[in-house]
Amino acid sequence: MKRLLLAFALWLPAIAMAGSLQPLTAAEVPALLQPPARGERIIALWALDCAYCEPNLEALAALQRAHPHEIELLTVTTDSIEQREAIEARLRSMQMAGYPARAYAEASPEQINFLLDPDWGGETPRVLVIRADGSRLGISGALTPEQLQKLR
Template identity: 55%
Template sequence: MPALLEPPARGVRIIELWALYCAYCETNLRAVAELSAADAGVQAVTVNTDRNASAAAVLQRLRSAQATGVPARAYAGASVQRLNYLIDPRWGGEMPHTVVLHADGTRRSASGTLTAERLKALVEGPKEGPKEGPRP
């Protein structure tokens, strides 16, 4: 978990949290995979949050979303709420959930379906105004 949450040396890291039961997650998996493939400054990792999901089911969903080229992780252990909190203390567990870590230590997150514009805003950040600060 610490390595996953470490800000990247440059660019951004997108952590895409998803679940097998989530109807909208495949859209986000595809969007993140496409952006990661198109932009060398974007690292992406998918994290399946289902407790006890079979590897076959997870891989099938990643294939369906054309996201098998993105590093994939899965929750393990009994403390799902603790893992959720470590990834994003403001997150209530709704799916899908996207966390973007910037090289400068700032982070942005959003729940729900990603449009191209919404993903771009998370990656680039607002043109003006304060950024969400580094994690405590």
């Protein structure tokens, strides 16, 4: 019995990590854009082929860790959920696997881009900040220290 419990305890973290990446459809976008009850929701949009995405994600994760009760961070890759293995491997290598993660699951990624932010042209990295008061901020490109300060 003890061996079984030990095996289960060792296996549990693997189960928790598996399947952390969820598909994002157009129908689910409005729920992501709802203002949080308090603080801010930061949606970090990135792509596998994006050179500036990793430093942005690292900076956003550090910001969230500094303000864990005020900032909700989630990542959304503009790559297809069909690339699940590559996306999950990249999230692990960037130490972002612990954050909620979504990947596009529509034949028309442009539709999801538009629904997320009608002012966005699809370039990555892109950061969307949704505040509890309903205000929003969108920033494209590599984040500067000044831009990071505006997020808080």
